[in-house]
Amino acid sequence: MSHWMRRLHKWVGLILAIQFVLWMSSGVMMSLLEADKVAGREFRVKPPAPPAWPRDVMSTDAVLAATKENIMTIGSGWVLDQPVYRLQNDKRSWLVSASDGAAIVVDAQLAAKIARASYSGPGKAGAPRLLSYTLEARSHKEPVWRIDFDDADETSVYVSSRSGAVLEHRNSTWRLFDLFWMLHIMDYSERTNFNNPLLVASAIGGLWMALTGVWLLFVSVRLAEFIPSRWRRSRTVNLVATSGRPQRSIDAVQGDTVFQALARSGLQLPSNCGGGQSCGLCEVRCVGNVPAPTGADRALLSPAKLEAGYRLACNLPVKRSLDIDVGDATALADERAGVVTSVKPLSPFLREITVRPNAPVACRPGAYVQVHVPVYERDATHLEIPEDHHEDWRTVGTLAALANDAPVRRSYSVAVPLERCDGQLTFLVRFVPGPKPGRGSGYMYTLKVGDEVHFSGPFGDFALKEGAREKVFIGGGAGMAPLRAMIHELLAKGATEPLHFWYGARSRRDAPYVEEMREFALKYPNFDWNLVLSGESDEPGIQNGLVHEAVLTGLLRTHPNVDSLEFYVCGPPAMLSATREMLRGLGVEDARVAYDDFKI
Ligand SMILES: Cc1cc2nc3c(=O)[nH]c(=O)nc-3n(C[C@H](O)[C@H](O)[C@H](O)COP(=O)(O)OP(=O)(O)OC[C@H]3O[C@@H](n4cnc5c(N)ncnc54)[C@H](O)[C@@H]3O)c2cc1C
Ligand code: FES
Known part of the structure; x- marks a missing residue:
């Protein structure tokens, strides 16, 4: 379970990593930007308290009576120094002068005046532009006037074309903030909706990462690792040869893994992952007291090895003194x-x-x-x-x-x-x-x-078995290496049993030692060589397809006694698992399939 969780954690982490970086960096950037500038207060004139409402203006009743349209709301206010009424119905809103009831149109000239009156900075106003929609004033749905000022912060003032109200002061600091805000809430269109599905999914993914991270911390790091090793009880790891003969004893402390204890004594077990429970190379055989396999053991070691007492040393805690078989301990040192x-x-x-x-x-x-x-x-x-x-x-x-x-x-x-x-x-x-x-x-x-x-x-224990059974070698990529060594050995020793070598590559250019294998096939009647290319090839004597399928149709389906064969398999993980699956499908026992997993 923890093995799969670790994998899932890794891949989900990879997918979310960019968004995590964006969340963190945009959060930091937003917190560093000056709040006054972001809010557009830097050059915005604080509106003065409105003067007393003049007595000599039209009453609201008079304005309503003079209007032919159906009015839903009416409000009073000021546009610059002019008292106005703001009228609204279900279709539009507009302004009329409170003095004589005449309609007031917020045109470019008036908008520029309003903008200048709301601005206290050093910039000069440019020509107003009427915009039907802009992200910079996105919360206001009516057309707006934009008046740009040529100050250092590139201030733009937005004035409502309907009510003449100053809607927003925007500037380059706000624009930067808005960009980070968009990245933060992942709403790449309107930049307002923090319930959008992307954000919800990423936030749930982030929470899942945090929870599984805590869980993995507890399952991967033993409590003992938080205790300084000098305060932990001392233990002994006894190394025994495969024959059972004692080799040497290693001092360890309770809570170490066997991998750590051996490394501290200068015995470095094979590893591609540095003790990270992911390469499966650090296997050792427990002698006597065999602990139950963990998820990582089950994921990386074959059932036959688990049965024989093999466990991953980097996942094997030294709880009490224990005996283990590491093969040749001197080779490790x-x-x-x-x-x-x-x-x-x-x-x-x-x-x-x-x-x-x-x-x-x-x-x-x-x-x-x-x-x-x-x-x-x-x-x-x-x-x-x-x-x-x-x-x-x-x-x-x-x-x-x-x-x-x-x-x-x-x-x-x-x-x-x-x-x-x-x-x-x-x-x-x-x-x-x-x-x-x-x-x-x-x-x-x-x-x-x-x-x-x-x-x-x-x-390594990938080795030729005793006896002279007919042998099938199936390989791909660098998996050629150990298979070639075995074939050299058998042919040089004068083996007489039939030897079949099926090797898969993408193209002829990717296949090493082809000439050597062809010569062997000519020289030794018991050896046959089959090159299978997954890419296209019309060279005579070369088959196209996947090597595990080619060996099935070319040899195994027609073989009179598949049960008598011995298999040696080595190659890329996908080829290896497809071949093992195919052999299992034919009913070949695991014990007759030796394989070397390069894991890459
Ligand atoms: C028993 C055994 C025998 C081998 N024999 C050969 C051989 O004859 N010829 C040969 O070319 N190679 C062989 N290998 C593979 C070799 O040991 C290295 O794993 C390979 O060369 C890649 O290592 P690297 O340091 O170049 O890549 P790294 O720097 O480790 O990694 C490069 C990339 O590959 C990924 N990666 C690396 N290792 C693993 C892994 N174990 N599982 C999943 N992803 C991984 C990394 O995530 C990274 O993306 C053998 C491996 C084993 C276990
Ligand atoms: S060192 Fe890689 S699995 Fe143990």
């Missing part, structure tokens, strides 16, 4: 180094990077290492992009500077067994573009021959 020996752009956004480790590394095909991505900042021109990839890079827009402001670790699978590559680590890295390009992939793309790289590992 080790920081290794190596030197880049080759960099090859294989497709516009896939690059092969080879690193010679300073000390020998042993790893199984399918394993990955965690590259330590340092703090860096490089100009985008630092990237060496081959001439024939320039057009592809242009489609991702102008590349911002590549930067990372805090050390992070990123996982990269080994793309060929080390023994077949002179002990070197070969990575296949996909560049993650965007307004802020990926920190890890951006770093990998800045590497040049001779650069030093730090890493830890290898890690």
Whole structure:
């Protein structure tokens, strides 16, 4: 639940973020503007108390008697120094002189006089303009005269064309206020209605964000985290090998997560999210006392792993001393180094990077290492992009500077067994573009021959299973890396079982190692290679469509014994889940599907 709430909170927050910024900034701006100017009082002459009503003027009865129209209201007042009656019926309102009952028309000349009389500033009045409607005097529905004054604040005086009353003094301070007011109440037309659906929806969204934020605070941050660690009880985390053999003990304090306790002791578990319960890489196996899985565990770990006692270390509090299996604890503590020996752009956004480790590394095909991505900042021109990839890079827009402001670790699978590559680590890295390009992939793309790289590992349980079952490899994107390592291994070892490799890419240009796979297919009769392109292609031997659909129609539907097959799947999240769904639909047991989720 909290996992989904976190996701929803993130996306709703992203949608509302702009409006939050507008609410806050417009609120701040409105509060900073001078109230007198906003109210139009700066140059507005305070109306003097009206003089005593003259005795020698017409009575209201006389005015009504002289009028042919049906009058609903009559009121007395002054226009400049002239006593007037204001008459109104259901159709219009107008002025008559109180002296002789003659109609008074508020024309341009009179409007200018009234405006000048109401204005005390240094500006000179411009020519009056009659407006049937203006946002600046929106609460008055009758036509109005606008008289602009050429003062520094660009004052405009609005005079009613019917009653001759001074309606508004507006100026540039008010105009700025009005703009912020519009952004604040989200009424982009009339700027008056704060019951408009946009504002109501955003306000409800904002309240929801605040409530879920408080809720997430309570579920994400344990009470113990508010207590200084020196006042908390000490606990022990015992690391045991998968065989059950004790490895070492780590001091922890109650309320730490296992992730924090290990990190404090220099054992950095694999992570792409820094302990944020969203990458699913920090899994550890609880030995003995296994706590109930949380929502985040269920969202990020497979049912088989949950069943086997795996939990996310960043979501596993140390309440009492506990035993956990983290695989090879020494690999977590080790920081290794190596030197880049080759960099090859294989497709516009896939690059092969080879690193010679300073000390020998042993790893199984399918394993990955965690590259330590340092703090860096490089100009985008630092990237060496081959001439024939320039057009592809242009489609991702102008590349911002590549930067990372805090050390992070990123996982990269080994793309060929080390023994077949002179002990070197070969990575296949996909560049993650965007307004802020990926920190890890951006770093990998800045590497040049001779650069030093730090890493830890290898890690991972994506591995070939024992036995010689017929195998189907299904991949896409950088998912080629671990699958290729497995295929290299099997073919070099002389595997005789049928091996099928189905690889999906957008276009032929995006598919790496095609020639190598074609050669393998020619050389090894038990290996077949199938390239599936989601974009159009008329190249012979290449299929069009989605790889999970192609493998279904091209192999599985006609296979005499799908139950005998073993599957290895790695690729982008959408491909991965569609493939797993398709296999489940065929009744393939989860235990026969090994997959590596890069999460991106
Ligand atoms: C076991 C494993 C093996 C991997 N092997 C390879 C490999 O061989 N080749 C390869 O190219 N990549 C591989 N990856 C992916 C790699 O570790 C990085 O996640 C990837 O390079 C992006 O990292 P970044 O620092 O460039 O992007 P970031 O700076 O982390 O992020 C860039 C963008 O991607 C989003 N993003 C990043 N990570 C995630 C995530 N985990 N979930 C959701 N959104 C995310 C961010 O929100 C952001 O929008 C592997 C991952 C795992 C877990
Ligand atoms: S560190 Fe990412 S889920 Fe635990």
